[in-house]
Amino acid sequence: MPKTLVAVTRPQLSPTPRSTIKRGKKRAVTGRAALDAILDAGIICHLSVVVDGSPLVLPTGYGRDGETLYLHGSTGALSLRSALANEICVAVTLLDGIVYARSVFHFSANYRSAVIHGPARLVESTEERLHGLRVLTEHMAPGSWEHCRQPNPKELAKTTVLALSLDEAAVKVRSGGPGDEPEDVFEDSAWAGVLPLTQQWGSPVPSDDLSAGWEIPAHVRDRSASHG
Amino acid sequence: MPKTLVAVTRPQLSPTPRSTIKRGKKRAVTGRAALDAILDAGIICHLSVVVDGSPLVLPTGYGRDGETLYLHGSTGALSLRSALANEICVAVTLLDGIVYARSVFHFSANYRSAVIHGPARLVESTEERLHGLRVLTEHMAPGSWEHCRQPNPKELAKTTVLALSLDEAAVKVRSGGPGDEPEDVFEDSAWAGVLPLTQQWGSPVPSDDLSAGWEIPAHVRDRSASHG
Numbered sequence: 001m002p003k004t005l006v007a008v009t010r011p012q013l014s015p016t017p018r019s020t021i022k023r024g025k026k027r028a029v030t031g032r033a034a035l036d037a038i039l040d041a042g043i044i045c046h047l048s049v050v051v052d053g054s055p056l057v058l059p060t061g062y063g064r065d066g067e068t069l070y071l072h073g074s075t076g077a078l079s080l081r082s083a084l085a086n087e088i089c090v091a092v093t094l095l096d097g098i099v100y101a102r103s104v105f106h107f108s109a110n111y112r113s114a115v116i117h118g119p120a121r122l123v124e125s126t127e128e129r130l131h132g133l134r135v136l137t138e139h140m141a142p143g144s145w146e147h148c149r150q151p152n153p154k155e156l157a158k159t160t161v162l163a164l165s166l167d168e169a170a171v172k173v174r175s176g177g178p179g180d181e182p183e184d185v186f187e188d189s190a191w192a193g194v195l196p197l198t199q200q201w202g203s204p205v206p207s208d209d210l211s212a213g214w215e216i217p218a219h220v221r222d223r224s225a226s227h228g
Numbered sequence: 229m230p231k232t233l234v235a236v237t238r239p240q241l242s243p244t245p246r247s248t249i250k251r252g253k254k255r256a257v258t259g260r261a262a263l264d265a266i267l268d269a270g271i272i273c274h275l276s277v278v279v280d281g282s283p284l285v286l287p288t289g290y291g292r293d294g295e296t297l298y299l300h301g302s303t304g305a306l307s308l309r310s311a312l313a314n315e316i317c318v319a320v321t322l323l324d325g326i327v328y329a330r331s332v333f334h335f336s337a338n339y340r341s342a343v344i345h346g347p348a349r350l351v352e353s354t355e356e357r358l359h360g361l362r363v364l365t366e367h368m369a370p371g372s373w374e375h376c377r378q379p380n381p382k383e384l385a386k387t388t389v390l391a392l393s394l395d396e397a398a399v400k401v402r403s404g405g406p407g408d409e410p411e412d413v414f415e416d417s418a419w420a421g422v423l424p425l426t427q428q429w430g431s432p433v434p435s436d437d438l439s440a441g442w443e444i445p446a447h448v449r450d451r452s453a454s455h456g
Contacts, residue, residue, distance in 0.1 A: 018279065043425070044323055044337065046274040048285035051246065054314060055283050057276035059321040059341055086282060093287040095272055097430070100448060104365050104376050105383040109272065113287055137332050141423075148332050148418045155333040177435035185437055190376045191445045192438050195369075195452055196430035197271070202325070207405035207420040209413050217419045220328060224423055 018117060018168075034171045038114040039064045042092035043140070043199075047071060049082040056082065062090065063132070063139035069116060069164040070123075070132035080160045083120040090116045090164060097196040101178035102185065108174065110194060116169045123161040132161040143219025198227060246345060246396075262399050266342040267292045270320035271368070271427075275299060277310040284310065290318065291360070291367035297344060297392040298351075298360035308388045311348040318344045318392060325424040329406035330413065336402065338422060344397045351389040360389040371447025426455060 039062075048057040058079050063070045069090065073080045092114045099108040123129050130151070137145045151159070178192050185192075201224045204216050216224070267290075276285040286307050291298045297318060301308045320342045327336040351357050358379070365373045379387070406420050413420075429452045432444050444452070 018282075018284075043326075044321070044339075046276075046285050046319055046321070048274075048276040048283035048317070050278055050281065050283050053278065054246075054345065055276035055278050055285075055317040056246070056343075056345075057274050057283075057285050057317045057319045058343060059319060059323075059339065061337065089276070089283040089285045091274055091285045091287060093272070093274070095287075098271075098369050100369055100372060100432075102377060103379075103383070104361065104373060105379050105387075107365060107369055107372065107376075109289065109368070111272075111287065115284075115286060117282065117284075133332065137335060140337070141326050141328055141335055144328060144335065145332060148335075149330060149412055149415075151331075151333050155331070159333075177433075177437070180435075180437075184377055187377075188439050191442055191448060192435040193448075194433045194435075195448060196433065198428050198430060200426055200428050202424035202426060204328075205405075205422045205424065207408075207422075209405070209408075210420050211416050214419055220419060220421075220423060 031171070034112075034173065035114050035166065035169050036064070038094060038112045038171060039069070039092055039166075041094055041112070042114075044092075045071075046091045046093070047079060047083070048089040048091070049079055050086045051078065051082045061136055061140050062092070063135035063137070064166075065131070065135045067166050069166060070135050071120070071162045071164065072133060072136055073160055075158055075160050077160070080162065083162055084122055087118060088120045088162075088164065095197055096175065097194045099174075099178050099194050100192055102180045102187070102190040102192050106178050106180050106184075108178065110175050110196075112171075112173045114169055114171050116164060116166060118165050118168050120162040120164050123163050126156070128163075129156060129159070129161045132163065133159070141219075142223065143217075147217060147219060200227060201225075259399070262340075262401065263342050263394065263397050264292070266322060266340045266399060267297070267320055267394075269322055269340070270342075272320075273299075274319045274321070275307060275311070276317040276319070277307055278314045279306065279310045289364055289368050290320070291363035291365070292394070293359070293363045295394050297394060298363050299348070299390045299392065300361060300364055301388055303386055303388050305388070308390060311390055312350055315346060316348045316390075316392065323425055324403065325422045327402075327406050327422050328420055330408045330415065330418040330420050334406050334408050334412075336406065338403050338424075340399075340401045342397055342399050344392060344394060346393050346396050348390040348392050351391050354384070356391075357384060357387070357389045360391065361387070369447075370451065371445075375445060375447060428455060429453075
């Protein structure tokens with residue numbers, strides 16, 4: 001039977017009709033800690049905006065600081081300009097496995113997902129722009145902000161930073177085996193179970209133009225040894 | 229320097245202004261074979277629809293048959309009802325690694341992504357509905373359609389099947405090391421390279437209620453031994 005992780009902390013999520021999960025309610029999770037855990041475990045998000053009345057969805061980086069999700073991109077990017085003209089929606093999804101059922105109808109996926117709605121705020125002050133870029137960089141590549149050259153004014157001018165509040169979010173988590181019909185379990189004519197899926201970091205590949213003598217720095221080496 | 233896979237086959241992609249890639253042109257790939265390869269390698273997609281003028285993006289399953297992408301869901305799902313009221317956008321993204329640069333500005337990700345635009349078509353004939361569900365099932369869990377009990381009329385009535393043409397699609401591929409500024413390469417004050425990321429299937433976990441005596445069937449066992 002399908003099992004669901006339910007974590008409840010305060011503040012509660014889902015304060016609006018559209019972020020209240022209607023389908024698959026038993027997979028809805030109402031805890032703020034669950035939202036943070038998914039956002040911290042994800043690597044990229046999918047950003048959706050409306051362009052000329054039609055949706056556009058693109059993969060992009062993100063970073064979380066408390067109640068705020070930061071996004072960034074090139075100043076000229078259509079997706080970021082459109083993000084400021086309408087509300088946006090961001091999904092972070094971790095796929096944990098495929099659920100094999102006795103019947104095709106009950107095939108499913110084990111996953112953790114967060115979907116966040118809201119108006120994007122253009123980050124304008126240099127201080128918060130640098131803060132947002134630091135949060136984004138440290139999410140994408142922990143330890144890199146201090147290790148690397150930080151943005152200069154020319155680079156900053158080419159970069160748009162957006163902030164999205166985490167106030168309006170929906171979290172869904174599915175785990176465990178299939179939810180087959182009793183008669184199919186009795187019939188026993190198909191295998192049932194879960195094929196887990198994990199992400200794994202590989203060994204660091206130094207850039208072709210990296211000078212000899214560099215060892216892999218600790219922040220890269222330690223991540224390489226961890227799960228993705 | 230960043231390297232880009234460019235595969236060109238016919239028919240060409242990107243026949244419309246909105247699916248013509250403007251940002252990151254050097255990462256745009258115009259081949260139909262590249263699109264098919266990404267769709268076949270992905271496991272889930274992100275489906276974006278417009279609801280009350282705002283975007284909604286959700287993870288979901290899909291399957292490809294030739295020029296058609298099939299999607300499905302519960303008959304009552306808001307996302308699928310909205311999909312028929314407006315155009316939709318579907319993204320399939322494979323994240324291949326994080327690109328560590330000497331400067332924060334040049335951090336990037338290696339990835340393969342396909343973004344498809346168009347009107348969704350409600351699949352109405354029982355024959356094509358079953359075909360679409362077969363394509364979806366075989367994408368999600370190859371070998372399962374024949375192994376399992378196929379949908380009965382009651383299950384079919386609960387399921388909406390949508391078809392999306394692959395005519396309007398954009399493919400982006402980034403691979404290789406960072407594109408640092410020459411002065412940062414000369415400065416040599418930070419490590420630069422790629423931390424690869426892969427997906428890996430785990431060992432099959434039989435369902436708690438599976439009867440004793442089942443061996444793992446070949447279609448599950450073989451997938452478990454392959455890369456995700």
